[in-house]
Amino acid sequence: QPELRESGPKxxxxxxxxxxxxxxxxxxxNSYSWTWIRQSAAKGLxxxxxxxxxxxxxxxxxxxGRVTMSVDTSRRQFSLNVTSVTAADxxxxxxxxxxxxxxxxxxxxxxLVTVSS
Amino acid sequence: xxxxxxxxxxxAAPGQRVTISCSGxxxxxxxxxVSWYQQLPGTAPKVLTYDDDKRPSGIPDRxxxxxxxxxxxxxxxxxxxxxxxxxxxGTWDDSLxxxxxxxxxxxxxx
Numbered sequence: 001q002p003e004l005r006e007s008g009p010k011x012x013x014x015x016x017x018x019x020x021x022x023x024x025x026x027x028x029x030n031s032y033s034w035t036w037i038r039q040s041a042a043k044g045l046x047x048x049x050x051x052x053x054x055x056x057x058x059x060x061x062x063x064x065g066r067v068t069m070s071v072d073t074s075r076r077q078f079s080l081n082v083t084s085v086t087a088a089d090x091x092x093x094x095x096x097x098x099x100x101x102x103x104x105x106x107x108x109x110x111x112l113v114t115v116s117s
Numbered sequence: 118x119x120x121x122x123x124x125x126x127x128x129a130a131p132g133q134r135v136t137i138s139c140s141g142x143x144x145x146x147x148x149x150x151v152s153w154y155q156q157l158p159g160t161a162p163k164v165l166t167y168d169d170d171k172r173p174s175g176i177p178d179r180x181x182x183x184x185x186x187x188x189x190x191x192x193x194x195x196x197x198x199x200x201x202x203x204x205x206x207g208t209w210d211d212s213l214x215x216x217x218x219x220x221x222x223x224x225x226x227x
Contacts, residue, residue: 035216044119045162045205047216060215094161103150103168107161 002027002097004108012089014117018082022095022108025076029053032106033098034071034078038091039110046091050098051078090115121145121206121219128225133196137222139189139206145217149209151189153182156203156221165191165204198226 008020022034036048049059051069059067063082071078082089095108122140129135139151150169154162166172166182169189179194189206206219 037216044220045207045218047218050216058214061213102171103152104171104173105152105164105167107163110161 002029002032002106004095004097004106006093006095006108006111008111008113010112011114011116012085014086014115015084018080018085018089018113018115020080020093020095020111020113021077022079023075023077024097027097027106029073029076031100033100034069035096035098036069036080037094037096039094040091042088043091048080048082085115087115087117089113119220120210120213120217121208123204123206123219123222125220126223126225128227129196130227131196131198134192134194135196135224137191137193137204137206137224139191139219141187141189141208141210141217143187144212145187145208145210146184146189147187148211151182151184151206151208153180153189153191154205154207155200156205158202162205193224196226200224201226 003025005023012018030053033050035050039045051057051071057069066083068081092110092112094110097106152167153165156162165180169184170182181192203221205221210217
């Protein structure tokens with residue numbers, strides 16, 4: 001089963017780009033879809049989108065236009081970029097792997113990203 | 118307000134049984150499998166059940182889940198103080214084309 005770990009800056013300036021990477025160890029990489037979820041007091045758990053091992057992506061409508069996800073199967077990593085961030089993007093960001101066959105999730109520990117003015 | 122509706126809080130005494138409900142619609146719970154998560158303070162959500170009623174290895178059988186129509190239920194028996202946490206349901210929604218989560222239910226073990 002996979003273990004996931006988020007990495008990236010913990011503070012991002014307003015209007016700049018939030019960039020996070022998730023490194024995956026264990027598990028058959030192509031057997032999962034790779035998802036980003038964030039959690040804030042204001043919005044609770046919020047699904048941002050997912051990327052498949054073939055690069056296909058699906059984003060939540062509320063963030064489409066600002067979100068880009070990519071995957072690097074050789075490095076067993078996937079990434080999240082959110083442009084033009086505001087204070088509303090301050091949240092705990094989780095990377096999650098979902099087994100395509102079973103639907104079972106595997107969560108990273110999460111990383112708190114704060115947008116500063 | 119979440120599309121998946123959960124009661125904000127529930128409480129019970131140690132050793133007792135508690136149920137947590139998640140109410141949705143035909144475009145989400147009525148059509149797609151539901152997962153339940155436990156989140157202890159300062160930690161990531163932990164999968165308690167998935168695919169409506171399946172438990173990952175290592176999850177005690179005190180935790181069980183079911184689904185009927187457009188509602189899902191998590192039951193916890195033999196409550197322990199360590200079960201105090203926030204519990205979330207989650208499933209796909211066809212209308213919104215997004216993964217949704219309930220607002221969470223805070224369990225207090227008195």
